[in-house]
Amino acid sequence: xxxxxxxxxxxxxxxxxxxxxxxxxxxxxxxxxxxxxxxxxxxxxxxxxxxxxxxxxxxxxxxxxxxxxxxxxxxxxxxxxxxxxxxxxxxxxxxxxxxxxxxxxxxxxxxxxxxxxxxxxxxxxxxxxxxxxxxxxxxxxxxxxxxxxxxxxxxxxxxxxxxxxxxxxxxxxxxxxxxxxxxxxxxxxxxxxxxxxxxxxxxxxxxxxxxxxxxxxxxxxxxxxxxxxxxxxxxxxxxxxxxxxxxxxxxxxxxxxxxxxxxxxxxxxxxxxxxxxxxxxxxxxxxxxxxxxxxxxxxxxxxxxxxxxxxxxxxxxxxxxxxxxxxxxxxxxxxxxxxxxxxxxxxxxxxxxxxxxxxxxxxxxxxxxxxxxxxxxxxxxxxxxxxxxxxxxxxxxxxxxxxxxxxxxxxxxxxxxxxxxxxxxxxxxxxxxxxxxxxxxxxxxxxxxxxxxxxxxxxxxxxxxxxxxxxxxxxxxxxxxxxxxxxxxxxxxxxxxxxxxxxxxxxxxxxxxxxxxxxxxxxxxxxxxxxxxxxxxxxxxxxxxxxxxxxxxxxxxxxxxxxxxxxxxxxxxxxxxxxxxxxxxxxxxxxxxxxxxxxxxxxxxxxxxxxxxxxxxxxxxxxxxxxxxxxxxxxxxxxxxxxxxxxxxxxxxxxxxxxxxxxxxxxxxxxxxxxxxxxxxxxxxxxxxxxxxxxxxxxxxxxxxxxxxxxxxxxxxxxxxxxxxxxxxxxxxxxxxxxxxxxxxxxxxxxxxxxxxxxxxxxxxxxxxxxxxxxxxxxxxxxxxxxxxxxxxxxxxxxxxxxxxxxxxxxxxxxxxxxxxxxxxxxxxxxxxxxxxxxxxxxxxxxxxxxxxxxxxxxxxxxxxxxxxxxxxxxx
Numbered sequence: 001x002x003x004x005x006x007x008x009x010x011x012x013x014x015x016x017x018x019x020x021x022x023x024x025x026x027x028x029x030x031x032x033x034x035x036x037x038x039x040x041x042x043x044x045x046x047x048x049x050x051x052x053x054x055x056x057x058x059x060x061x062x063x064x065x066x067x068x069x070x071x072x073x074x075x076x077x078x079x080x081x082x083x084x085x086x087x088x089x090x091x092x093x094x095x096x097x098x099x100x101x102x103x104x105x106x107x108x109x110x111x112x113x114x115x116x117x118x119x120x121x122x123x124x125x126x127x128x129x130x131x132x133x134x135x136x137x138x139x140x141x142x143x144x145x146x147x148x149x150x151x152x153x154x155x156x157x158x159x160x161x162x163x164x165x166x167x168x169x170x171x172x173x174x175x176x177x178x179x180x181x182x183x184x185x186x187x188x189x190x191x192x193x194x195x196x197x198x199x200x201x202x203x204x205x206x207x208x209x210x211x212x213x214x215x216x217x218x219x220x221x222x223x224x225x226x227x228x229x230x231x232x233x234x235x236x237x238x239x240x241x242x243x244x245x246x247x248x249x250x251x252x253x254x255x256x257x258x259x260x261x262x263x264x265x266x267x268x269x270x271x272x273x274x275x276x277x278x279x280x281x282x283x284x285x286x287x288x289x290x291x292x293x294x295x296x297x298x299x300x301x302x303x304x305x306x307x308x309x310x311x312x313x314x315x316x317x318x319x320x321x322x323x324x325x326x327x328x329x330x331x332x333x334x335x336x337x338x339x340x341x342x343x344x345x346x347x348x349x350x351x352x353x354x355x356x357x358x359x360x361x362x363x364x365x366x367x368x369x370x371x372x373x374x375x376x377x378x379x380x381x382x383x384x385x386x387x388x389x390x391x392x393x394x395x396x397x398x399x400x401x402x403x404x405x406x407x408x409x410x411x412x413x414x415x416x417x418x419x420x421x422x423x424x425x426x427x428x429x430x431x432x433x434x435x436x437x438x439x440x441x442x443x444x445x446x447x448x449x450x451x452x453x454x455x456x457x458x459x460x461x462x463x464x465x466x467x468x469x470x471x472x473x474x475x476x477x478x479x480x481x482x483x484x485x486x487x488x489x490x491x492x493x494x495x496x497x498x499x500x501x502x503x504x505x506x507x508x509x510x511x512x513x514x515x516x517x518x519x520x521x522x523x524x525x526x527x528x529x530x531x532x533x534x535x536x537x538x539x540x541x542x543x544x545x546x547x548x549x550x551x552x553x554x555x556x557x558x559x560x561x562x563x564x565x566x567x568x569x570x571x572x573x574x575x576x577x578x579x580x581x582x583x584x585x586x587x588x589x590x591x592x593x594x595x596x597x598x599x600x601x602x603x604x605x606x607x608x609x610x611x612x613x614x615x616x617x618x619x620x621x622x623x624x625x626x627x628x629x630x631x632x633x634x635x636x637x638x639x640x641x642x643x644x645x646x647x648x649x650x651x652x653x654x655x656x657x658x659x660x661x662x663x664x665x666x667x668x669x670x671x672x673x674x675x676x677x678x679x680x681x682x683x684x685x686x687x688x689x690x691x692x693x694x695x696x697x698x699x700x701x702x703x704x705x706x707x708x709x710x711x712x713x714x715x716x717x718x719x720x721x722x723x724x725x726x727x728x729x730x731x732x733x734x735x736x737x738x739x740x741x742x743x744x745x746x747x748x749x750x751x752x753x754x755x756x757x758x759x760x761x762x763x764x765x766x767x768x769x770x771x772x773x774x775x776x777x778x779x780x781x782x783x784x785x786x787x788x789x790x791x792x793x794x795x796x797x798x799x800x801x802x803x804x805x806x807x808x809x810x811x812x813x814x815x816x817x818x819x820x821x822x823x824x825x826x827x828x829x830x831x832x833x834x835x836x837x838x839x840x841x842x843x844x845x846x847x848x849x850x851x852x853x854x855x856x857x858x859x860x861x862x863x864x865x866x867x868x869x870x871x872x873x874x875x876x
Contacts, residue, residue, distance in 0.1 A: 003597060003701070007590035009554025009693060016696045017132060025069075025712045026137045028076035030485035037073035038489040039065055040468050041138065042502070043146060045084035046124035047091055052528040052536050052574060053495065054127065055134065055546045056566055059559045060525060061493045062136050063637055066689035068490075069137070070716035076486055077137060078471045080144035081125050085412040085460045086181045086349040088124075092116045092411065109410050109455075116411050133547060135555050135692045137712070144471045146463040147413070154475035155413045155463045156429050158513065163427045167369055168405075170417070170425075172360045174284040175404050176345065179302030179317075180352035183408040184361050186459060187401055188501045190354050192343040201270070201335035202328055204230060204247040207255055214239070214247060214258070215335055216274045219342060221328070222321040224251050225308035228292035229275040234260035236271050250333040251324055252309060259290050281356050298355055300408075317355075362406040362415060362456070370400050372511035373504055382507060385523045385635040389496055396500050403505075405459045412457030419452045420445065465505035468492075468518040475513060483514075492519040495527065523635050526571040528562075536574065549579055556691040557582035563641050563690060585645060586694050589687075592653050593698055595661070596676055602667035609772035610672045613659035616730045617679055619722035620651050625686065626719045641690050648683060655734060659773050677702055682717050733770035736803060739796045740778035747794070747807050754781035758790050761801040817873060824869045831862045 004011075020026060030036075039061055044054060061077065069075035092115055096102040104112060128143065144151060162168040175184040200221050203213040214230060227249050232239035243260045263286060264273050277287025278296040287294060297308040304320045306313040312320045328334040345354035374397040376382050377390060384390055406415060418434040419425045426437035431448050438445045445451070469475055474483035488510065494503060503522055510518030528536050528543075536543035549558045560582030566572045624647045631640035660676060662668045680702055688695040688711050699711035744751060757780050759767060764785055767774070775783050789795075790804035797803070834855055837843055844852055 003590075003594050005594075007554075007586050007694065009556060009586070010551070012697045013133070013135075013555055013693045016693055017135065019696075019710070020137070020712055021140070023708065023710065025710060026077070026139050027141055028074055028139050030481050031074045034072065034074035036486050036490075037065070037068035037075045038078075038486045039076070039491055039493070040078045040471055040489055041080060042492075042494045042498070043080045043082040043144070043464060043467065044127045045087055046081040046120055046145070047084055047087045048081075048127045050127055050130040050134075050546045052543055052546060052562075053525075054131070055558065056528055056562050056572065057493055057495065057525055058131055058134060058136050059562055060523060060566070060637060061491075062134070062692070063563070063689040064491050064493070064523075064632075066137055066692060066712065067632065067716065069712070070685065070688065070714060072715070075137075076139055076142070078142045078144065079128055079131070079136070079138035079140060080467075080471065081128065081146070082460060082464055083120075083145065083147040083412060084349075085407055085409050085457060086178070086183060086347075088116065088120070089409050089411040090181065090350065091123075092119050095119060104410075112410050130547060133550055133555060135559070137692070142471070146460070146467075150473060150476065151463065151466075151470050152413050153429075154466055154470040154473075155458060156416050157475055158466060158509075159416060159458065159462070160427055160429050161513075162364060162369075167365045168362060168427075169365065170360065170362050172358055173363065173404070174281045174356050175359050175361055177300065177355045177357035177359065178347040178350055178352050179300065179355055180350035181347060181409070182300050184357075184359055184404050184406060185347060185354070186404050186461070188461075189348045190345040191348050192345055194341055195344050197340055197342045197344070199338040199340050200325065200328075201337070202250060203333045203335055204250060204272075204274075205333075206242065207246040207248060214242065214272045215270045216272045217269045218274060219340075220279070220321070221324045222304065222308075222317050223276045223279045223297070224249060224274070224324060225304075225312070226276045226278050226295040226297045227256055227274050228277050228287060228295060229256050229290065230258045231261050231264050231273040231275050231286060232258060232271060233262055233264040233266045235262065236264075236266045238271060250328060250331060257292075261286060261290070278358055279356055284356070284358065294358065296358065298357070300357075302352070302355065361404050362417075362454075362458075364403040364405055366400045366402050366508075369512055370397055370504070370508050373397065373507040376511070376517055377507065382517050382519065383521050385521060389499060389524055392496075393499060393504065397504060403459075405462045406454075406456040407459055408455075409457050412460065413463060415454040415456050415458060417454040419454070421450060425454075461501055461505060464502060465509045466513075468506060469509065469514055478513075487514065488517050489519045491521045491523060493523045493525065496524045497527075499524070521635070526566065528572050528574050531573060531575060533571075533573065544576065549576070553579040553583040554586060554693070556586055556694045559690060560585055560641065560645075563638055564645070565638065567636070567638050585649070586691065588649055588653060589694065589698070592648075592657060593680070593701065595657060596673075596680060597701070599662070599673055600667040601670050601673050604667070604669050606669045606671040607772075609776065610660050610669065612769060612773065613656060614672065614675045615723070616726055617651065617656045618720075619724075619726050620656075620730070621647065621679065621682060621717075622720050622722040623724075623727060624651070625717055626722075628686065629719065644683075644687055644690065648687070652679065652683060655730075655777075658777055684711060685714050685717055688712065688714070729766045729769055732766045732798065733774050736766075736798055736801075737774055737778045739798060739803065740780070740805065743794055743796065743805055743807070749807060751779060754779050756781045756784070756806050758784045758786040758793070758804045758806075759801055760786050760789065760804070820869055820873050824866060824873070827862050827865050827869065831859060831866070834859045834862065 041061065042057065065075050065077045093104050096104065096115060131138070159168060176187065176190050178185050197219050199217050199219055201215055201217050202221065202224065203215055206212045206214065216230065230247055232242060234240065234243060242258045245258050246255045247258060248255055264271065275283045275286050275292060277284045277292050277294045279298060295307055297305055298317060299305050302317050304312045304315055304317055308320070312323065325334065346352065347354060374394065377384065377393055384393065416429060417425045417427050418431070418438060420438055420442055422442065424441055426434050426441065428434035428437055434451060435445070435448055438451055466475060468487065468489050469483065472483040472486050473480055474487060492503065506518050510516060530536055530542040534540060534542055546558065553561070558579045561578030562572065564581070565578055624643050627643045628640045631637070631643065660668065660672050681699070684695045684698050692712065696711045699714065740755070740757065749755070761767070767783065767785065771783050774780065789802070790806065792808060793804035793806045795802055795804045838855055838859065
C-alpha cells in the first residue's frame with residue numbers, strides 16, 4: 001500500500017467515524033461478564049452550537065471513555081440535550097415574530113408548543129452532530145432529550161414525590177425576576193457583573209420641621225416612589241430623635257415613617273436607609289419585621305406602573321431613573337451624585353438586569369434534602385478533581401437557600417398542580433389522579449374542565465438534576481436492568497461554573513431517589529481563555545469556530561492542542577499554535593509509519609545493537625505506560641498526553657528508529673522489523689484515546705486485520721516489568737551521543753564525517769552495552785577506552801567520564817586560527833566599550849542599578865570568553 005507523503009485528516013476522519021458507527025463499537029448493553037464504565041454527557045442546550053468549552057469538555061470525556069473501552073470495561077457514554085426553557089422559548093418567540101409575524105400572546109399554549117417542537121426538530125441538537133466531527137464515541141442509540149416523554153414523566157413523578165414529603169411548597173416570596181424572559185430565576189441563574197454606576201444622594205423632608213431633612217444614598221432612584229419607610233440605627237445619636245417621626249417621599253409627597261433597627265450600619269453611607277419592600281430582598285425582610293406597606297411599582301416586563309405616578313406610568317425602569325433624577329434636581333432634593341463601581345445581578349440566559357420581585361412561586365426546601373450531598377463530598381465518597389473545589393462546594397451547601405423551581409414559561413414540564421374553583425389545589429402525576437383528589441376536596445367537581453392546571457413550567461435544572469438516573473429510566477422504573485447495571489456512573493466531566501446549578505443537585509437527587517451517589521468522580525475543567533486571559537465568547541469575538549479549526553488542523557490536532565495545556569481545574573490559555581503543534585505531532589507519527597512500512601526485510605541474523613535497542617524500548621515503553629496510567633488515574637490527562645508525546649517524538653522517532661534503521665538502501669532483519677511493528681501497535685493503542693482518527697488509520701495500515709478488528713476496541717497495553725538499570729544506561733549513552741553532535745556543530749564538522757573517540761572512565765558498562773549504538777548514532781570511526789588524557793583532542797565530560805575526540809584532521813588549522821583571532825579582537829573591542837561606559841561616573845550614579853549590573857555582567861562574560869579563546873588559540 002502506497003502511503004501519502006503527508007497525513008491528511010480530511011481524507012480519513014469521516015471514513016473511520018462511519019466505520020465505528022456501522023460496527024456499533026460505541027453501543028453498550030448490560031454485560032454480566034464485564035464491569036461497566038458509565039459517563040453521562042453534561043447535556044448541552046438544544047439551542048447550542050459547538051464552542052471551545054464544549055471541545056475541551058467532550059475531548060476529556062472521550063479520552064476517559066475510549067481508554068475504559070480498550071481496558072475491557074463495558075463503556076457507555078450517554079449523549080443528549082437539555083430543553084433549556086428560557087433560551088429555547090426566547091428563540092421560538094423571536095422566530096414566530098420575525099418569520100410568521102405572530103406574537104406569543106396571540107396564540108394558545110398548545111399552538112405555541114407545536115411551533116416549539118417544530119423548531120426543536122429543525123434546529124435542536126446541531127451540537128450533537130458537531131460532536132461527531134470531534135470523534136466523540138457516544139452511544140448515539142441512547143441519545144436523550146430532557147423533554148422526551150419518559151424523561152418528563154420522571155420529572156413530574158419527582159415533583160409529586162417531593163410535594164408529598166413536604167419538601168415542595170408554594171408561596172409568595174421575593175424572587176429574582178428576569179424582565180426580558182418574564183420569569184423567576186433561582187439564585188444560581190443570576191450572574192453578578194461589575195458595572196460603572198452612580199450613587200445618588202437624595203433629601204427626604206421631615207414632616208413638621210420646615211427646612212429639615214434626612215439624606216439617603218441610592219443607586220436605584222426609580223424605586224423611590226415605592227419607599228415604605230426610612231430606617232436608622234437606634235444607637236445612632238444623629239437620628240435617635242427622628243424615630244417615630246415621618247418624612248416625605250420627594251417624588252410623591254407621600255408620608256412614610258422613620259423607624260429604628262440595628263440592621264443599619266452606623267458607619268455605612270449616610271446612616272439612613274430607604275426601605276422599599278417590593279423591590280429589594282433585604283428591604284422585604286425589614287418590611288415584614290416592621291409591618292411596612294408593600295408598594296409594587298415595577299411590572300413583569302420592567303416598566304413602571306401608575307403607583308409611581310401618572311407621569312412615569314408605562315415607561316421603562318431605566319428611562320424613569322433618568323426622569324426622576326431630573327425631577328429631584330428641579331425640586332432641589334438631589335444633593336449630589338457620585339461615580340461608583342458596583343455589582344448588578346443579570347440573567348444568565350437573557351442578560352437582562354434582574355429585578356427583585358414578590359411573586360407566588362414553587363420552591364424546594366433544600367436544608368434537609370441536601371445533607372447527604374454535603375457529607376459525601378466532604379468525606380470523599382464523591383471526589384472532586386481538583387480537590388480545591390471542595391471548600392467552594394461546602395460553602396454553598398452550608399448556606400443553601402430554598403430553590404425557586406417555577407418558571408413563567410410554556411416550554412418545559414408543566415407543573416402538575418391543578419386548581420379548584422375555590423382556589424385550593426391538588427398535586428398529581430396525571431390529570432385523572434388530579435380529578436380524583438379534587439373530588440375528595442369538593443364532590444361537586446365532575447370533570448377536568450373544572451380544574452385549571454398551573455400555567456408555569458419547572459426550572460430546566462429540575463429535569464437535569466435527575467439526568468444520571470432518568471437516562472436509564474431509574475425514576476419511573478427503579479428496578480430495571482439498565483439502572484442496576486450502569487448506575488452509579490463513574491466520571492462526570494463538567495465546568496466549575498455549574499457546580500451548584502447541576503453537580504450538587506444531581507448528588508442531592510442521587511441520594512434522595514437511589515440512596516447512593518450518582519457518580520464517583522467529578523473532573524472540573526478550566527475555562528478556555530484567549531491570550532489576554534479573557535473568557536472565549538462570541539460576543540467578544542475572541543473565540544475561533546471549532547469546526548474551522550478541525551478543517552485546518554484535523555480533529556486529532558485540535559484535541560492534542562487543547563489537552564496539552566488543559567491541567568485539571570486550571571484555566572486554559574488557548575493559542576491556535578497549540579493545534580498546529582497537534583497537527584505536527586500527527587505528521588511526525590505518519591512519517592514514522594512511512595519509514596517503517598518502507599523498510600525491506602531480510603532473513604539475515606539480528607545485529608546485537610538491534611537486540612539492545614529493542615530491549616531498551618520495551619523497558620522505556622513500560623516505564624512511560626506506568627506514568628500514563630498513574631496520571632490518568634489522577635485525571636492529569638495533560639501530563640499523560642505529554643508523556644506519550646515525548647515517548648513518540650523523542651524515544652521512538654529520535655532514538656529507537658535511528659538505532660535500528662539500516663544503512664540507506666539496505667534491508668532490515670525480520671526480527672527487528674517485527675519488534676518495531678509491535679512497538680508501533682502498542683504506541684498506537686496507547687495514543688488512541690487522545691488521537692482516535694490517526695491511530696485507527698495506522699492500526700489498519702500497519703497490520704493485517706480480520707473483519708471486526710479495530711483499534712477502538714483493541715486491548716489496551718498493560719504495564720510489564722522493566723529494567724531500570726537499562727534505562728539509566730541508555731540515558732547515559734544518549735547524552736554522550738548528543739555531546740558528540742554538539743562538538744560537530746561547534747567545529748562545523750558534517751554528520752557524515754566519522755570521528756575517532758576515546759573515553760577515560762572507571763566504569764565501562766555503558767560503553768560495553770551501548771558501544772555499537774553510540775558508534776552508529778554519533779558516527780564514530782572508532783570507540784576506544786583509555787587510561788590517560790589524549791593530547792590535542794577536543795574533550796567533554798559526562799559525569800565522571802572524560803571523552804576525547806580527535807578533530808585535528810577535520811579542521812583547517814589556519815582558517816580556525818584566523819576565525820578565532822577575529823573573534824578575540826572583536827571581544828576585546830567590546831570590553832573596551834563596556835569599560836568606557838562603566839568608568840563614566842554619571843552613568844554609574846544615575847542609571848538604574850539593574851542596568852549597571854547588566855553592564856558589569858557583560859564585562860565578566862567577555863573576560864571569560866577571551867580566556868577561552870586565548871587557550872584555544874594556544875592549543876592550535
